[in-house]
Amino acid sequence: MTGVRDELARLAGEALDYADAEVAIRRAHRRRVRNTVASVATAVLVAIGTAVPVLWLRDAGEAAPTSEVSPSPDSKATDGVQLYRPNQTIDGVALPPGAQDKTGEIGRVWRTAHGVVLMGTKGTYFAYNNDPIMVLLAPAGTPATVSADGRFAAWVGDDGAAWVADLSQELVTGAPVMALPQGVRVQQWAGDRLVLTNAARARWMLWRPGDAIGAMWQDGEFRTSDGAGTMALVIDGTGCLVRVNLSTLGEEEKACDGSFTVVEASPDLKWLWLERNGQHLLADGERFFQDPVGVRPIGAMPGQVVWSGRRWVMVSADGTLLRVLSTSGSVFDEMDVEKGTVLVEMPSG
Amino acid sequence: MNRYEGFEEFVRARGAALSRTAYLLCGDHSAAEELVQDSLARAAGHWRRIVNTNPEGYVRKIMVNQHTSWWRRVGRRERPYADLTAVMEGGRDDAQVTTERLALVTALAALAPKQRAVIVMRYYEDMSQAEIAEVLGVTTGTVKRNTYDALRKLRALLPTLDLEPEAGR
Numbered sequence: 001m002t003g004v005r006d007e008l009a010r011l012a013g014e015a016l017d018y019a020d021a022e023v024a025i026r027r028a029h030r031r032r033v034r035n036t037v038a039s040v041a042t043a044v045l046v047a048i049g050t051a052v053p054v055l056w057l058r059d060a061g062e063a064a065p066t067s068e069v070s071p072s073p074d075s076k077a078t079d080g081v082q083l084y085r086p087n088q089t090i091d092g093v094a095l096p097p098g099a100q101d102k103t104g105e106i107g108r109v110w111r112t113a114h115g116v117v118l119m120g121t122k123g124t125y126f127a128y129n130n131d132p133i134m135v136l137l138a139p140a141g142t143p144a145t146v147s148a149d150g151r152f153a154a155w156v157g158d159d160g161a162a163w164v165a166d167l168s169q170e171l172v173t174g175a176p177v178m179a180l181p182q183g184v185r186v187q188q189w190a191g192d193r194l195v196l197t198n199a200a201r202a203r204w205m206l207w208r209p210g211d212a213i214g215a216m217w218q219d220g221e222f223r224t225s226d227g228a229g230t231m232a233l234v235i236d237g238t239g240c241l242v243r244v245n246l247s248t249l250g251e252e253e254k255a256c257d258g259s260f261t262v263v264e265a266s267p268d269l270k271w272l273w274l275e276r277n278g279q280h281l282l283a284d285g286e287r288f289f290q291d292p293v294g295v296r297p298i299g300a301m302p303g304q305v306v307w308s309g310r311r312w313v314m315v316s317a318d319g320t321l322l323r324v325l326s327t328s329g330s331v332f333d334e335m336d337v338e339k340g341t342v343l344v345e346m347p348s349g
Numbered sequence: 350m351n352r353y354e355g356f357e358e359f360v361r362a363r364g365a366a367l368s369r370t371a372y373l374l375c376g377d378h379s380a381a382e383e384l385v386q387d388s389l390a391r392a393a394g395h396w397r398r399i400v401n402t403n404p405e406g407y408v409r410k411i412m413v414n415q416h417t418s419w420w421r422r423v424g425r426r427e428r429p430y431a432d433l434t435a436v437m438e439g440g441r442d443d444a445q446v447t448t449e450r451l452a453l454v455t456a457l458a459a460l461a462p463k464q465r466a467v468i469v470m471r472y473y474e475d476m477s478q479a480e481i482a483e484v485l486g487v488t489t490g491t492v493k494r495n496t497y498d499a500l501r502k503l504r505a506l507l508p509t510l511d512l513e514p515e516a517g518r
Binding site: 002004008014019024032310326 | 353356357359360361363364365368369370372378379381382385386387389390391392393396449453454468469473503510511512
């Protein structure tokens with residue numbers, strides 16, 4: 001090993017450029033606004049206490065919120081994330097006129113090679129890239145799931161069968177694959193297999209569409225898997241969160257320190273967004289199983305969450321506030337967005 | 350006048366250098382990014398006041414002190430990424446550089462934040478003991494003590510690392 005100066009210089013060379021002036025200014029601006037609100041509130045309390053009849057809040061001067069900074073959702077902080085905003089293009093895909101009437105309120109959007117999948121209150125539709133055609137995939141009330149690579153969609157049809165659509169085809173159509181037993185639903189893709197769940201009986205199984213459904217049910221509540229379908233997170237019968245190897249279906253690690261549930265996970269399961277008793281927490285998925293106490297609380301956080309590749313991005317339930325969180329849970333960036341904004345789930349790998 | 354006039358140019362010019370220091374202080378990209386952005390946001394809030402002084406020194410001072418403060422709050426749960434002995438013994442010739450790098454990261458992670466800060470400022474930033482004392486808001490005696498303790502710990506963890514004797518400038 002060489003000298004400490006050389007070693008430090010070499011290590012420093014691995015650093016990325018983390019500095020972003022636009023985000024820093026926006027954070028400074030928010031801090032000023034918060035301080036102004038706090039000082040005005042204090043002034044009001046003092047004024048009330050001393051019976052001052054008139055408050056002159058108009059001239060707040062230097063500390064007043066200004067509009068010098070106009071938040072842009074296209075900053076570096078949201079790299080890796082696309083937003084669906086009502087009546088605007090989605091990652092270059094313009095929706096046909098009247099699309100909103102067809103889909104109803106949109107809850108989830110997936111980007112695929114030939115278009116986007118829109119899951120709305122009136123059904124799940126496929127909109128081709130720059131084409132006025134939208135295809136109905138799944139009817140209303142049957143939540144669809146799209147594979148991590150954006151290639152397949154699956155859902156349970158009105159007929160109780162599992163339907164699959166190959167989104168990589170030029171012409172996207174769904175087809176029934178197999179009638180499912182009563183109470184069984186399609187949860188999500190795990191690689192090229194589907195996870196079927198029976199919530200009432202707290203069990204799950206992996207199923208490759210086209211194969212017969214055997215008796216390979218696993219006990220526990222399936223939560224999520226990595227994009228490749230090699231590892232899954234499952235709540236077992238005793239409430240422990242378990243990492244399950246999907247090749248062997250064996251338990252690899254287990255955390256029993258509290259009833260955690262998984263809200264979202266990065267595609268490699270490296271980062272976890274957890275919930276426990278209404279409290280939301282962030283965790284390093286590799287260290288969590290050795291040290292479940294080391295999770296970072298971030299408060300209650302309703303809305304949609306996705307992993308951008310570097311950070312957590314969330315949109316509030318009404319789609320008006322976008323927040324970017326670092327892996328340690330601090331607010332990295334925050335901005336107002338158009339009501340109804342939804343995060344677009346991008347293909348991985 | 351825009352209250353942030355010149356700030357973007359400053360970040361463009363010095364952001365990468367500040368990022369390198371943050372990475373040495375934190376040892377991982379996520380924490381370093383947070384440290385840089387949090388410090389820049391604080392600096393932006395006082396930009397008019399600091400723009401004509403030494404904004405880079407101001408940001409560095411915030412970074413070092415923020416890092417120490419974070420460690421007080423959450424860092425006591427921090428653990429080295431790997432067992433150092435295992436890292437050193439497990440190394441192969443063709444991966445020597447990676448092994449040494451991992452060993453250095455692990456050894457730095459084992460230092461207390463002020464010790465880590467003095468090592469980074471002294472041996473990477475090439476700052477004098479007086480300058481380090483000013484940044485940390487402590488006496489030069491405290492800097493010497495921290496440097497001594499940090500070097501002693503690094504020597505114990507990395508016997509092959511060539512540590513220069515402290516000249517005490």
